[in-house]
Amino acid sequence: MRLSKQPWKKATLTRLIFSLICIMLPMYILSAIMNNWSIRTLQSEISKSMTSQVSQYLADLEKEFQRIQTLQYDCLNDENLNRLAGIPESLDDIDKMQNILRLQQRLNAIKNSSAYIQDVYAFIPGIDKNVSAITINSFDRQEYVALMNSPLSFESRVRVVKNKLFLSVAYPFSLSGKREPLFLIAVELSLDKLEDTLQSMKNSADEGLILTSPQFTLSTGGDAAFDSQLVELLGKPQGKAGAQTVDINRNSYLAVTTSSDFFGAVLSKYVPEDAVFQPLAQFRRWFFTLAGIALVVIIVYSLYAYKYIHKPLTKLAKAFRKIEYGDFSVIIGHKQNDEFQYIYTRFNGMVEKLNSLIDQVYKQQILTQRAELKQLQSQINPHFLYNSFFMLNTMTRVGDYEQLEQFTNQLGEYYQFITRSSSDEVPLVKEVGHAKVYTDIQAMRFSNRIKVRFGELPPQTEHIMVPRLILQPIIENAFEHGLEKKRSNGLLCVSFEKDGDRLLLIVEDNGGQMDDLQAAALNRELNSHDGTVETTALLNIHQRIRMKFGPRSGLHLEAGEQQGLRVIMTIYPKDGGS
16 A cells, blocks of 8 residues: 555645634634624713713712802892882882892802802892902993893893803793893803803813803814814704714714703714823734634644654654655654654664664575575485485395385385475474484495484473474484594484473584684674675575574583584574463
């Protein structure tokens, strides 16, 4: 199965970034919704606050002026005023003066009852006097007539006469207008106090208030053209007070208006939107700052994921691809002490083990091929074959049919084992049996010169699976290089020992002089890792045993007690998985 080229680029980094965006995007959207909702709520609350302030101010002003008007109406019943206006001819000068002074006290009490009162006047045509809380002047017919021209209503209205504001009431009030009143009481309102009150309603220097009616206009600003344009744009409010936005000279203003039937006037309060919602700009800046921080977090997280997750994964994936293409020399490193370092370390260990296993399998195949070659060579070994035929001929000529039958059976078993068994491993009992057959054949051949002692294999070791042809070649080596040279008294000993968890197979002969130095040299050749050393039968067997049963197993050569070579084969069955 072929892997697609660089499949990891389609998943890891993109999914990590996408997952972070999916986590943060709902939070960002929710924050935006909450921010906009908070701004709208705050705008609404500010508008309501301004509306409430203006309405409350105008309501308080109406109550104050209604109280003043009540005092004004009470004064209509003043006894001194009615005497002076109704029966002036019945009073002498002293009585008139006394009544005037008592009237002044009453008017002064009214004046002092409110800071909005500049002065209180009583216009009395009968005595041709204008009596105020402070002064007594001659009757002012012109001002009297102007005040008399108020709307025909029982309620007094604010009037503008000679740039002054008055609350006036006449007695008696004639609906026909044909009869002149006996007197008129006028309360002059303090323009300065009204303007001061409007100024006190300003919460900041940017705010402004306008109290306007068809007769007068009071404003906290100094721009009459601006005030006129604003009043025109706002118009007369319908019903309750309300807030609206107007644009003047490319500037937006939040304006609140409320009207008063008592004054016949409209009170307007305005403030630039920039000034009202300036605190909200801070919220917006914080929101965009947080949005920027979130974007930076995503970028930093992406770079972090790319450096510490995506790149290590890419390096690991590329290393696997090299392994896929057969490059087992790859080694990857990681500086950080994290999970990737552990994965890389295990990966390197895996590659090292793969190299070792591949090397072992390769060597095993080479050694197996050489063993098979050696086996084929032994199959067609003319020396062994000729000797076998000569023995058959001799036994036939002398009529030794009993040994002839035994010899032919052994010869058949020998060639059957080396020609028909295709398995690389056989049970130890079969390997020992094959070696026993070969030994018996050679013992029959050299019966007058060589004696053989072949021990019994421990029954508990018979099932152990071993590489083929590991014992017979050692015995063959003993005959070829030692015992064949003996003219008499040759001895071959094959024995087996079970020592704890190890099994010893010992082959010893007395075929030649062997000292410790020669044995040590042979052992060095067996344990040499130099690939240039010629692979002999003993080296082949030694390497195959170690590959099967581990480094503790193998061959060991030493000088024997019979003045020959002693070969000890050590096998640790547990190390080989048997």
